[in-house]
Amino acid sequence: MTLSDSIPCTLSQKIFREHLGSGTSVLPGEPIGLAIDQCLTQDSTGTLAWLEFESLGLDRVVPQVVVSYVDHTNAAFKGESSDDHLFLQTAASRFGAVFSRPGNGVCHQVHYERFGRPGATLLGSDSHTPTAGGLGMLGIGVGGMDVAVAMAGGLFHLEAPVPVLIALEGRLPWGVNAKDVILGVLRRITVRGGVGRILEYGGAGADTLSVPQRATITNMGAETGATTSIFPSDGVTLDFLRRQGRAEQWRELRADPGASYGETIALDLSRLVPLVAMPGSPDRVERVEAVEGTPLRQVHIGSCTNGGWQDIYVASRLLEGRTISPHCEVMVVPGSRQVLQMAIADGSLGRLVQAGCRIMEPGCGPCIGMGFVPGSGHLSLRSVNRNWLGRGGSSEGRLALASVEVCAASALAGAIADPRRLDPVSIPEPDYLVDDSMLIAPAGHSAEIIRGPNIVPLRPQTPPPAIMELPVLIKLADGISTDDILPAGPLTQHLRSNLPRIADWVFHYLDPSFSERAREAQGGFIAAGENYGQGSSREHAALAPRELGIAAVFAGSFARIHRSNLINCGIAPVVCDTAALQQGDLIRLDLSEVGSGRVHVRHLPSGSEIPARLDLTPREREILLAGGALAYAGRSLG
Ligand code: MIC
Numbered sequence: 001m002t003l004s005d006s007i008p009c010t011l012s013q014k015i016f017r018e019h020l021g022s023g024t025s026v027l028p029g030e031p032i033g034l035a036i037d038q039c040l041t042q043d044s045t046g047t048l049a050w051l052e053f054e055s056l057g058l059d060r061v062v063p064q065v066v067v068s069y070v071d072h073t074n075a076a077f078k079g080e081s082s083d084d085h086l087f088l089q090t091a092a093s094r095f096g097a098v099f100s101r102p103g104n105g106v107c108h109q110v111h112y113e114r115f116g117r118p119g120a121t122l123l124g125s126d127s128h129t130p131t132a133g134g135l136g137m138l139g140i141g142v143g144g145m146d147v148a149v150a151m152a153g154g155l156f157h158l159e160a161p162v163p164v165l166i167a168l169e170g171r172l173p174w175g176v177n178a179k180d181v182i183l184g185v186l187r188r189i190t191v192r193g194g195v196g197r198i199l200e201y202g203g204a205g206a207d208t209l210s211v212p213q214r215a216t217i218t219n220m221g222a223e224t225g226a227t228t229s230i231f232p233s234d235g236v237t238l239d240f241l242r243r244q245g246r247a248e249q250w251r252e253l254r255a256d257p258g259a260s261y262g263e264t265i266a267l268d269l270s271r272l273v274p275l276v277a278m279p280g281s282p283d284r285v286e287r288v289e290a291v292e293g294t295p296l297r298q299v300h301i302g303s304c305t306n307g308g309w310q311d312i313y314v315a316s317r318l319l320e321g322r323t324i325s326p327h328c329e330v331m332v333v334p335g336s337r338q339v340l341q342m343a344i345a346d347g348s349l350g351r352l353v354q355a356g357c358r359i360m361e362p363g364c365g366p367c368i369g370m371g372f373v374p375g376s377g378h379l380s381l382r383s384v385n386r387n388w389l390g391r392g393g394s395s396e397g398r399l400a401l402a403s404v405e406v407c408a409a410s411a412l413a414g415a416i417a418d419p420r421r422l423d424p425v426s427i428p429e430p431d432y433l434v435d436d437s438m439l440i441a442p443a444g445h446s447a448e449i450i451r452g453p454n455i456v457p458l459r460p461q462t463p464p465p466a467i468m469e470l471p472v473l474i475k476l477a478d479g480i481s482t483d484d485i486l487p488a489g490p491l492t493q494h495l496r497s498n499l500p501r502i503a504d505w506v507f508h509y510l511d512p513s514f515s516e517r518a519r520e521a522q523g524g525f526i527a528a529g530e531n532y533g534q535g536s537s538r539e540h541a542a543l544a545p546r547e548l549g550i551a552a553v554f555a556g557s558f559a560r561i562h563r564s565n566l567i568n569c570g571i572a573p574v575v576c577d578t579a580a581l582q583q584g585d586l587i588r589l590d591l592s593e594v595g596s597g598r599v600h601v602r603h604l605p606s607g608s609e610i611p612a613r614l615d616l617t618p619r620e621r622e623i624l625l626a627g628g629a630l631a632y633a634g635r636s637l638g
């Protein structure tokens with residue numbers, strides 16, 4: 001499919017074609033460079049993204065809309081976070097971005113409420129940027145350097161993913177919600193099933209879902225490893241934008257009849273049942289009946305997956321006039337200040353407080369362990385999207401994931417419970433309460449950027465040596481997440497703009513001695529299994545190992561965002577069978593032929609050559625050989 005031909009396009013292919021800055025075909029596997037209309041950053045990835053942008057030497061951001069959010073460290077448990085907030089606010093003001101103040105809400109929730117536009121492209125330094133797909137927008141989560149380059153007007157480069165059609169039929173029955181749709185998809189395709197793909201929703205069932213329900217589904221599509229997920233933009237989208245006072249930003253967007261997909265997955269909404277992802281991984285999905293009665297210590301309702309007004313409203317109606325179980329605590333966190341204001345106005349907040357729920361200000365909160373950390377051995381049921389070990393702020397607690405309906409029913413029972421036993425709640429069409437007073441417009445050139453001592457300048461990136469002989473510093477299993485590599489939460493959130501200090505926490509839960517050993521060895525390699533680096537976009541999971549001298553990761557396969565982050569930081573993502581590699585083994589890595597696509601790995605203890613690949617596009621090769629994306633972009637933007 002070239003630019004000039006008229007082959008029927010899927011939703012994402014239409015948007016690709018309209019934004020093609022380089023490349024000629026949007027067929028799967030073809031290299032494309034996309035022009036970016038909007039960017040978002042959040043505080044925990046944003047301080048680096050803005051330092052990176054600054055290092056590119058531009059006066060002003062180029063895309064039409066750039067928003068710098070503070071949501072992960074909004075409560076500022078440490079002074080370092082307050083310093084970060086001020087840096088972010090003053091950098092946004094100086095460089096032409098809107099600043100969303102702490103307390104205004106989670107970036108993805110606020111972005112689809114106030115900024116998202118059907119048919120536009122959004123690049124965000126957070127893996128759940130696909131939430132905007134609920135509005136028919138193409139939202140892609142990436143590391144900070146890719147966002148910095150896009151803010152400087154550079155293209156975003158990728159290989160066109162394989163479009164997968166998820167054809168929805170029927171209508172959701174009472175007690176089953178959008179969360180069960182995406183948990184159903186995860187059960188079917190697992191946390192690796194979306195890799196190299198875009199999940200495109202369609203079919204008559206899609207018309208029955210509201211924009212917030214669609215956003216729950218596209219949000220958690222990130223957990224399949226998909227590049228993004230997207231719904232059509234239709235009358236439902238127009239109605240949502242009208243209620244947000246933004247009807248003029250609507251456009252219709254549907255896949256062409258006859259568009260071709262790599263795969264079609266049919267899903268009948270009317271046959272879905274409430275589901276729960278049990279601790280360990282978002283794809284460990286069980287029917288609620290199978291796990292009903294499992295005792296709980298905590299219930300958390302909120303996050304960018306289920307922190308919308310409809311979520312808070314339905315929870316409040318289910319709990320109305322009752323009291324939560326004495327065996328568990330309940331924390332509700334509205335996704336945005338808009339949601340909070342509406343929940344105050346319609347009495348939802350009062351109903352929740354009366355039932356015994358506690359309330360936190362809008363933000364990420366417990367989702368990354370910033371408060372409400374589960375106790376040892378405690379099971380915490382959450383409406384969030386991730387439940388790996390350590391995710392809730394401690395490696396001792398266990399997290400399960402479910403819809404708000406399951407969470408509310410379980411809060412009453414003190415154990416996992418089926419919401420279909422409760423009386424149905426009908427959700428009225430809301431009039432969204434629009435108040436943008438916590439979005440601050442930029443001042444421009446003259447604004448001074450204020451940097452506290454926690455804002456540590458980035459080191460210049462330097463090309464890697466052609467040949468390295470270094471030890472394997474750690475040997476890991478399959479499915480290592482970015483939360484395993486660099487835990488989020490109270491230990492590290494305040495250190496996100498301080499690489500030398502945050503590097504002390506690399507692999508903290510898996511091997512607390514890792515950073516000390518790496519520093520002593522003055523460099524080395526990581527060996528892992530499949531899907532290394534799944535999860536978040538935090539480039540700290542690449543930059544902090546780089547800070548410790550990690551030069552390459554050997555793994556069976558890599559998750560998309562983390563693989564790009566490694567390359568952008570100058571770490572080689574080498575694909576090979578790591579069965580023979582052990583901690584301490586000396587490895588000779590020869591990158592001298594990377595330019596022609598070859599890499600040589602020799603296991604020195606046995607003297608044997610390990611077949612290995614470094615699958616890089618020509619552009620990625622240049623980035624790696626330059627020492628990273630900033631060194632490369634300094635030479636040529638775009
Ligand atoms: C997450 O949900 O894991 C985070 C925290 O939002 C991350 C970003 C980060 O690490 O700051 C993400 O999803 O990209």
Ligand code: SF4
Nearest residue numbers: 106303304364367368
């Ligand atoms: Fe915040 Fe959790 Fe959403 Fe990440 S997944 S952006 S931590 S609410």
